[in-house]
Amino acid sequence: xxxxxxxxxxxxxxxxxxxxxxxxxxxxxxxxxxxxxxxxxxxxxxxxxxxxxxxxxxxxxxxxxxxxxxxxxxxxxxxxxxxxxxxxxxxxxxxxxxxxxxxxxxxxxxxxxxxxxxxxxxxxxxxxxxxxxxxxxxxxxxxxxxxxxxxxxxxxxxxxxxxxxxxxxxxxxxxxxxxxxxxxxxxxxxxxxxxxxxxxxxxxxxxxxxxxxxxxxxxxxxxxxxxxxxxxxxxxxxxxxxxxxxxxxxxxxxxxxxxxxxxxxxxxxxxxxxxxxxxxxxxxxxxxxxxxxxxxxxxxxxxxxxxxxxxxxxxxxxxxxxxxxxxxxxxxxxxxxxxxxxxxxxxxxxxxxxxxxxxxxxxxxxxxxxxxxxxxxxxxxxxxxxxxxxxxxxxxxxxxxxxxxxxxxxxxxxxxxxxxxxxxxxxxxxxxxxxxxxxxxxxxxxxxxxxxxxxxxxxxxxxxx
Ligand code: ADP
Ligand code: MG
Numbered sequence: 001x002x003x004x005x006x007x008x009x010x011x012x013x014x015x016x017x018x019x020x021x022x023x024x025x026x027x028x029x030x031x032x033x034x035x036x037x038x039x040x041x042x043x044x045x046x047x048x049x050x051x052x053x054x055x056x057x058x059x060x061x062x063x064x065x066x067x068x069x070x071x072x073x074x075x076x077x078x079x080x081x082x083x084x085x086x087x088x089x090x091x092x093x094x095x096x097x098x099x100x101x102x103x104x105x106x107x108x109x110x111x112x113x114x115x116x117x118x119x120x121x122x123x124x125x126x127x128x129x130x131x132x133x134x135x136x137x138x139x140x141x142x143x144x145x146x147x148x149x150x151x152x153x154x155x156x157x158x159x160x161x162x163x164x165x166x167x168x169x170x171x172x173x174x175x176x177x178x179x180x181x182x183x184x185x186x187x188x189x190x191x192x193x194x195x196x197x198x199x200x201x202x203x204x205x206x207x208x209x210x211x212x213x214x215x216x217x218x219x220x221x222x223x224x225x226x227x228x229x230x231x232x233x234x235x236x237x238x239x240x241x242x243x244x245x246x247x248x249x250x251x252x253x254x255x256x257x258x259x260x261x262x263x264x265x266x267x268x269x270x271x272x273x274x275x276x277x278x279x280x281x282x283x284x285x286x287x288x289x290x291x292x293x294x295x296x297x298x299x300x301x302x303x304x305x306x307x308x309x310x311x312x313x314x315x316x317x318x319x320x321x322x323x324x325x326x327x328x329x330x331x332x333x334x335x336x337x338x339x340x341x342x343x344x345x346x347x348x349x350x351x352x353x354x355x356x357x358x359x360x361x362x363x364x365x366x367x368x369x370x371x372x373x374x375x376x377x378x379x380x381x382x383x384x385x386x387x388x389x390x391x392x393x394x395x396x397x398x399x400x401x402x403x404x405x406x407x408x409x410x411x412x413x414x415x416x417x418x419x420x421x422x423x424x425x426x427x428x429x430x431x432x433x434x435x436x437x438x439x440x441x442x443x444x445x446x447x448x449x450x451x452x453x454x455x456x457x458x459x460x461x462x463x464x465x
Contacts (some may be wrong), residue, residue, distance in 0.1 A: 025059070032047065033046070046081055051315070053081060054315040158263055196234040199240045204436060236268050237270070304327045310341050314345055375413045385462070394427075407438040
């Protein structure tokens with residue numbers, strides 16, 4: 001989700017909260033929370049007040065939950081993390097301007113607002129999630145080399161390793177590390193233009209621009225300018241690059257233009273360039289030109305360190321045996337490890353109880369054997385719900401019932417699996433653009449149509465059980 005969209009949503013949530021949280025608490029703790037991003041159905045907020053995570057989560061959890069639910073139209077998770085680096089920055093700026101004869105509180109608020117504004121501007125252009133920084137990236141044997149190289153690139157963009165290619169399975173910290181480079185550069189070399197883009201969004205944007213008949217050339221020029229006019233380009237999940245010639249051509253020229261102008265390029269993928277079957281040789285050799293680093297699943301010590309770090313930024317006391325239990329049950333994927341921790345932390349907030357091993361076991365018990373969903377599983381559940389068949393989905397039937405259900409199946413396949421629109425199009429035997437259309441149609445409809453929202457939630461629940 002675009003960061004501007006995230007900010008808009010947060011401002012809506014805040015309006016709700018202004019009504020439900022007492023004014024003194026709202027202005028002390030909630031008003032200054034900074035939206036950092038929205039990923040994996042979780043909304044992340046940052047604060048420069050060390051006590052805010054604890055106070056807000058313990059005293060106003062239910063108000064926060066229902067405000068989010070009201071704005072999003074469904075239940076979503078949220079996290080509030082203390083950001084030490086941001087706090088440090090405020091402190092420094094405050095010192096600089098300490099001569100002003102204003103009440104100390106006023107001054108503090110204004111300073112805070114000012115750095116937030118600058119940061120927000122850069123963040124909004126670069127499209128980064130404020131949460132993903134070097135400061136909260138835990139280094140272990142699994143990512144030591146990747147981290148060292150990424151840090152070197154952040155310190156010397158376009159001078160040492162170019163392009164930097166990071167690969168590893170899903171949920172191991174590729175996006176985090178890549179965005180950490182972006183943040184480091186924004187903080188330390190604010191003149192450089194940083195841009196983060198998911199490969200899929202790049203492709204979708206390209207396809208949209210290509211569809212404009214008369215204006216197509218002008219639009220394409222603008223599109224190219226946008227991507228060739230930056231100093232640091234971060235391209236996430238390149239394995240989702242489509243095999244279409246025009247997509248390859250476009251990215252190829254963007255790459256060359258940036259590279260030849262001595263701009264830094266960072267790429268991530270779930271596999272090596274040579275293992276991406278759709279990648280043409282001339283792109284592959286370019287991706288292999290700089291340095292390739294991998295991230296593997298974290299060992300036990302690293303998993304515990306990651307959990308400890310999370311406990312610290314949430315200001316939560318978690319006994320070692322509880323950390324150990326989580327670390328032993330979530331082995332291959334940091335995203336799931338973090339998800340498990342978030343679940344526990346939400347539970348103890350609602351119940352207002354301390355974290356113990358028993359509590360953790362109770363909360364995560366049913367979770368550990370979670371299955372991974374495939375497009376087919378999703379399609380089957382949707383077909384059963386609407387009383388049609390999966391074969392109907394694959395056919396070219398335009399029957400209203402079938403095509404309505406098909407839209408939903410496409411939407412949920414995209415939301416619930418990690419598959420690209422191209423794979424989804426393959427499964428349904430339809431065009432990529434048709435998939436995009438279905439996806440966006442349902443996404444919009446959920447916002448205004450309660451019946452549709454309920455149907456989608458019912459199907460989701462049936463897939464979970
Ligand atoms: P990928 O892009 O490889 O799929 P992400 O970068 O999205 O994975 O990481 C998934 C989640 O795990 C993120 O919330 C990220 O902050 C967290 N994470 C991954 N590796 C680390 C790490 N070494 N230290 C702290 N958090 C991590
Ligand atoms: Mg990623």
